[in-house]
Each structure stands twice: as C-alpha cells, then as structure tokens.
Amino acid sequence: MSQLLHPISRRDLLAGAAAGALIMLHPFSARAQGNQAHLRIMETTDIHVNVLPYDYYADKTNDTLGLSRTASLIDAVRKEAVNSMLIDNGDLLQGNPMGDYIAYEKGLKDGDLHPIMKGMNLLGYECSTLGNHEFNYGLSFLDKVLAGANFPFVCANLIRGTELAANPRDDKLYLKPYVILDKKIKDGSGAEQPIRVGIIGFVPPQIMVWDLKNLEGNVKTRDIVEAAKAWVPQMKEEGADIVIALSHSGIDVKQGDMMENASFFVAGVDGIDAVFTGHQHLVFPGKKDFQSLDGVDTQKGTLQGKPAVMGGFWGSHMGLIDLMLERDGSKWKVVSATSEARPIFERLDNKNKPNVPDDKRIIAALEQDHQATLAYV
Template sequence: MSQLLHPVSRRSLLAGAAATGALIMLHPFSARAQANQAHLRIMETTDIHVNVLPYDYYADKANDTMGLSRTASLIDAVRKEAVNSMLIDNGDLLQGNPMGDYIAYEKGMQDGDLHPIMKGMNLLGYECSTLGNHEFNYGLSFLDKVLAGANFPFVCANLIRGTQLAANPRDDKLYLKPYVILDKKIKDGSGAEQPIKIGIIGFVPPQIMVWDLKNLEGNVKTRDIVDAAKAWVPEIKEQGADIVIALSHSGIDVKQGDMMENASFFVAGVEGIDAVFTGHQHLVFPGKKDFQSLEAVDTEKGTLQGKPAVMGGFWGSHMGLIDLLLERDGSKWRVVSATSEARPIYERVDNKNKATVNDDKRIIAALEQDHEATLAYVRRPVGKTSAPLYSYFALVADDPSVQIVNQAQSWYLKDILKSTQWKDVPLLSAAAPFKAGGRSGADYYTDVPVGDIAIKNVADLYLYPNTVRAVEITGAQVKEWLEMSAGIFNRIEAGKADEPLINTDFPSYNFDVIDGVSYKIDLSQPPKYDAKGGLANAGSNRIVDLMFDGKPIDPAAKFVVATNNYRAGGGGNFPDINASKIIYEAPDTNRDVIVRYIISEGTINPSADDNWSFAPLAGTSVVFETGPKAKDFIAEVKSLKIEPAGEGEAGFAKYRIAL
C-alpha cells in the first residue's frame, strides 16, 4: 500500500465513514422466510470500465465516486444482510480508463496473464458475468486472453462465431455459452439447506458490429437480444432451472424495434425470466432521477413489466441488488415476491462527494503494481502537439483547446457513420470551453505547451466524463444553436469604448463553437436567447454570414452534429436540441475519443482555424478578463486586435479588443 498512491490520495482512499460497518440488519425476506421459503439476494456490478480503484487517472487524483475496491466493501456488508447471496457482473469491464489502455496498448496480454479487472473480481467471488460492448474494443484475441483468467463463467446468447446466423437461434454457433445453470444450496426459513438450480443468460448490444466493425467484421455476428432470449430461455427451463436471471448489458427503452440497443424492458417481458440485471446506459434504476416517464417502468419498486430489475450505475458507483423471496412448490422453487435497490458507495454532502465505504484492502494490494504502472503511463507522452493548447481567449476567439475537441469528435464519428444512412450527410462538430476562468479563478485555464502531450493532459481539455452523441438537425437549427451560444456576450453599442463583453451569468460550457461552418457574431444585436435558453429577443439575429462549404447555409439542409450526451439530451436548453434529434449514442467518452485521436495522429495540430469572429463595429472597443498568463499568447490570436487594459479583479488580467 505504501507506494500505491501519493500521501494525500492515500488518505482520501482510506477515509470516509464506513456506513456498512454499523448495525447490520437482515433483509425482511431473510428474517421472515418460512420453512418452505428462502431468501436469495443477487448482487450486481455493471459498467466497471477498469475502474477497480477509486482513482481518476485523467485528473491524476483520487475520486470517491468510483472503484470496485469501494464497491467490494459494500458487497461484504450486503452479504451479511441476507442468508443466501450471489454476486454477478453485467459487462463493460475491459475498457474505459487509462489502466485498460495501458494493459491493451502498452503491457499487452500474454497467455496466462491475469488482467487487473480479473484480479479484483476473482478475489470477490463472482459467479457469472456477460459481455459488454466495450469488451471488443481491443480485439477478440485480447478478449479471449482476459476471459481465460476468470474464475467464473461468461455467458452471451446473441454473439455468433463466424458470419452466418442459423434459421433457429438454438442452432447458432455461439462465441460463448448462451447460459449456465448453477447448482447451488440455499438455506430455507428453517435453516435447512435445499438444492436450487439458477439459470443465468447474457446479452450484448447488437450494435457492436458498428462500434467495433474493424475488430469484428468477418469474425462474429450478432442476433437481436429479445429473439435470442425467446429462443434460449425455454431451453434453460427444460434443463431444470428453477429461476432464470438475465444479464442484459442493454439499457431501458420502451420503444420496441429490431436489433434494439436498449432492450432490457422487452427482455423482462420474455416468459420464464424472473429478474433482469441491466446496464450500459450508466444510469441508476430504481431511483428518483432516471426513467421516470416510461410506461410500465416502476422506478420506485424497480420493476420492468412487473419483473424485478436493477441498473447499478457505473464505475462501481452503486451495487445493484435484487432480493427474491422463493417458495418451494413440490420439488421446484418459484418467485413469490421481490425487491430491487441500487445502493451507492458515496453521498453528496455540502456540494461535495463523501465516501460511505472504505476500500477492500485485498484489492488495493493486488493492484498496487498495476496502479503504479498506469500512473507512469498517463504521465508519459502519448503524442505531440505542434501548437500550444490554451484557453485564455476561448470566450472571445476561435480557440485551440476547443478546436482539438471538435477535430477528435469529427474524426471519431466520420468513421462510424460511413456505413450508415447518414454517410453522405455533412458532419459538423460542437464543443465548448470548460476551463475558462470565471468563478474558478484566474488560474483555471488550459495551458499545454508545444511538444509532448500526456493522457492526463486530456483532463485539461475535457473536464467531464461525457459520452459522444450525434444529432441530425437542419441548417436553420444550426443557426439557432449558435444564436443560443452567442448569448454569452453582452449587447455592445457601436461607437462606445471599453464596454464589458462577457455576460458572467452565462456558463462557459454553454458557449458552443460549431466547426464545419463559418460565421460572424454581430454584437450590436441583443441576445436572442437568455442564459437559461428562454427566448429573449425573437427578432434578433446575432449570427451573420453563416456559411457552409463557402456558400450561405441552406436552412432546410440536413446536418449531423457531433456533440456530447449533455447537450444532445437537452442540457443548456438549446432551441430544438434534445433527445428526439439523437441519431447515434456512442459507447465512448469524449475524453477517450480525444486520447484515441492523439494516439492515431501522433502529432496533433490544434491551431484554431478562425471559423468564427465578431462582425466589425467601427470605433468600438470591448474589455474582458482572463488569466494573467494570457499575455504569452496574444500573438497567437490572429483574428482579433487584443491589447492589455490593466489589472482585473481577484488576480485576473483585463484586455481590450478593438472591434
């Protein structure tokens, strides 16, 4: 443990009140089970994404909201609340943080090697897992070597080896076993041990054939999740299973279709399935926040079509729990009652995240060398930048820290969309500056010099663990998107000197720059939208000279815009930008896409292309505040006449722009 983390992080890892170390109470099913009844608690982790330790390698610091080592402490306490329990996982284990990339790209997996995720899971006694879509990111050979180190089975009923689907799903040549039947002993209400057969079936999103086409084409195919479930569940029952559990690495959606990505709701409707463990969407179910408006989804009881279900967050943030009260009917068991819960590893106190469990020290010790190697990896250069990456002028000029995000998003989606119906639709990209001073202080800016760039520098470029989304909108909606962004600027009266430029109530993360078009912002016009997305001045048109491909944009033309899940889902209340416009939900974070882009390019050129600027206003100047280090980059900003204008407040520096 001595070398695992720097001193401050070590204290953080071991801190936090261990809520589970207090009074342990039996679940009512265990406490009240009769002689012919038994309580079975099934614990789920999902979407761990190699976050075995509570450490954010991008930011290079400890994080109390993540880590299987934290969830492991929760597991121990949860087991004590039930007479009978078992632990399963729902996939997305092998990719998602720099430790996963280090193993795949740097260290490699040789036959007989034990992946860090398997080191942790083997210690905890998992009994089964399924595959998530991210298991394929490093190729099938890598996956095979990792799975060989598991002390528990993996199942997947809709991943077919080869290129041919059989007429009957039961005749498919599957990559893994479609299901397992575990012969277990459980204690009934009288304390006597009784045999039970538990069937476990698994599913992966069929979209892996799009997301990982390069790794999978010609090697495997996928079948519709629900079709596979309907075919295999009857066989599981025929083989004597008392109960059937679905490990569905698939989210929750009530709009039915073929080859659904998020099919767990309809898996719950398959006859013979008793409980559904979901994941993939990185959300929490049951709970008060997610899935509230979906019909036949009970977010309080935790049921889908009346069947118990759970989604245990992501990165180890929650433990998913389904408790089944079983009753013996002759020689068979059946479910007579159920409860569902997603139990967190931290709580929010005074706007800060506070751990509610300690670490499992066995996992900390087992991963010490992997942790140290990963730290060295993220601190070592993975590419170079031929231009400085800074955000000191991100709110007043086209900016390299935003430019590189847009370049990476476009690079990523161009490859994915080329085999879809949107392959010929023009692709744009939208991104906003995150580190732009403001209330976070005069040092809160991106500043990466020319030369080597390390993975941890990506945290400077992209602060949040958002995931990539694509929306399809019209040229008219592109303009309104930009009108909303332009609300960050105050109205400027022509002919006046040193008017304040920035509306400080407008968050910088809502100042989107859209690459792929060019435009000017007329500051003499009032903002069309206020900071909350409300229509403030319907007749205003700040966005002028909006061009695509050298011509005025066609308001009726279709465009695909790369963005993140926050914006695509309606975050910021941008006009007409909401989930209904989403055409693609990527399985990857924007951070991860940037890292992949840097590795792919070797040397990146983030120089701003000046696709936007202010419309000229003769005899007019504005002032704004930024970090004092901005003086080193004034010459880099070609599109503006910027000069120092004295000291600002709280350590900021003031600058003037002649419009």
C-alpha cells in the same frame, strides 16, 4: 459440483443484531418460512477498468468510483441476507488509462491476469456477460482476459462466424448462451435445499457497427429479445428453477428490431425472473432516471412487473435484487421481490462523501498495475 450460496447463519445474524451490531436482516430473510428462502443477488455493471477510486486523467483519487469501494459493500450486503450471489453485467475492459496500458503497452501473454480479473476473482463473482466495450481491443485480447476468470461468461446473441442459423438454438455461439448453477440454499428453517439458478447474457447488437474493424468477418449478432425467447425455454427444460438475465442493454419502451436498449422487453420474456441491466450509465430504481415510462416502476424497481436493477457505472453503485422464493413441490418459484441501487458515496455540501472504505485486498492486488499505469500516463 453443488455449492453453498454464501450462506450466513440466521441465528448468528439475529444474535449479532441483538448484540447491537449494525446489521439489519432484509425482511425476506427475517420472515422466511420452512418452505421459503431468501436469495440476494448483487450486481456490478459498467466498471470500465475503474477497479481503484483513482482518476488517472486528473491524477487524484475520486470518491465516486472504484470496484474496491463497491467491494466494501459486499460483506455488509451479504450479512443482511441468508443466501447471496455476486454477478457482473459487462463493460469491464475499456474506459481508463489502466485499460489502455494493459492493451497497448504491457499486453497480455497466455496465462497473464488482467487487473479487472484480479479484483473480480478475489471477490468471488459467479458469472458475467459481455459489454460492448469488451471488443474495443479485439477478440484475441478478449479471449486472453476471459481465460483468467474463475467464473463463467455467458452471451446468447454473439455468433461465431458470419452466418445466423434459421433457429437461434442452432447458432454457433462465441460463448455459452447461459449457465445453470447447481447450488444449495438455506430455507427459513435453516435447512439446506438444492436450487438450480440459470443465468443468461446479452450484448448490444450494435457492436457490429461500433467495432466493425475488430469484428467483421469473425462474429455476428442477433436481436436480444429473439435470442432470449429461443434460449430461456431450453433453460427451463434443463431444470432451471429461476432464470436471471444479464442484459448489457439499457431501458427503452419503444420496441424495434435489433434494439440497443432492450432490457424492458427482455423482462417480458416468459420464464425470466429478474433482469440486471446496464450500458446507459444510469441508476434504476431511483428518483431521477426513467421517470414516466409505461410499464417502468422507478419506485419498486420493476420492468413489466419483473424485478430489475441498473447499478450506475464505474462502481458507483451496487445493484441488488432480493428474491423471496417458495418451494412448489421440488421446484422453486419467485413469490416476491425488491430492487435497490446502493451508492458508494453521497453528495453533501457540494462535496462527494464516501460511504464506504476501500477493500484492502483489491488495493494490494493492483498496486503494481496502478504504479505502472501512473508511469504510462
């Protein structure tokens, strides 16, 4: 079924700005012409069950983390753009005592909702991929968690069984390699136009080492770039206007086989328009990480010229990629892009100052899980 991409009336936005509201349209939305459209894609990555801004080890709140804080950015970010999507880049299920409590103490019965899925379903995510820590509690636990998601998970390089096919397209994959979402997007004139957004996902092949006990004999992995080169052409054949890569893999410019951090080379695959990265718990673009790497522009936020972003970890940042799209006949193409990693806190006078409040919907939805985790700890 065709869906509208979280549209906001351009007229309403401009009226709000004129009335003094603290809303600034992204330049792409402000200047889009009738044959153009602005699409904003928001990313979270490496949440590691930090849905709430609470450090269970220190037994106190922590203003540097929490999806409930990142979530408070969403409405504001959506108001800056006419069209938007929300996606996640993996490493959701392990990383704090709440994750251990659910996996080891409470358990999940068929039909139970994991706390992370409660939060993500509330926020309207449209797609996610798997991170390496999704496998820490075993495949059966993972399957039960994924069953509670109101959105698809994709992964193009995780194979069910022990055999790799001669052609990656013949692999018996554990999940769908990609999805193509049929959407409606508002162009610069305010008219709704159809667009097909393809999203493909990747996990580090090293899960077969890190979680050998849980995975041996059940699944295998394929090289990320090899899988991308195999599946992206099929996505284009099936009519994807744009292709977004969810690469739970960091940034490294030294190429090799079965790379753990392959996002730089994913960006070089023909047909991929934007790359969402993670895994390394760093920030891109920015002034600190990934400096002086050939082909990596830490100011513009590009890898081999393609827009890319890494949104920190534990909900510390929201990754944003803004695409200016232009209609070429009946198809859309990317003509310009910007990237940003927007933080939930700032460091002032040697203290962490939150930039945003909590999203009360998530706080309320996870209250029982939070109290149970405190008791567990």
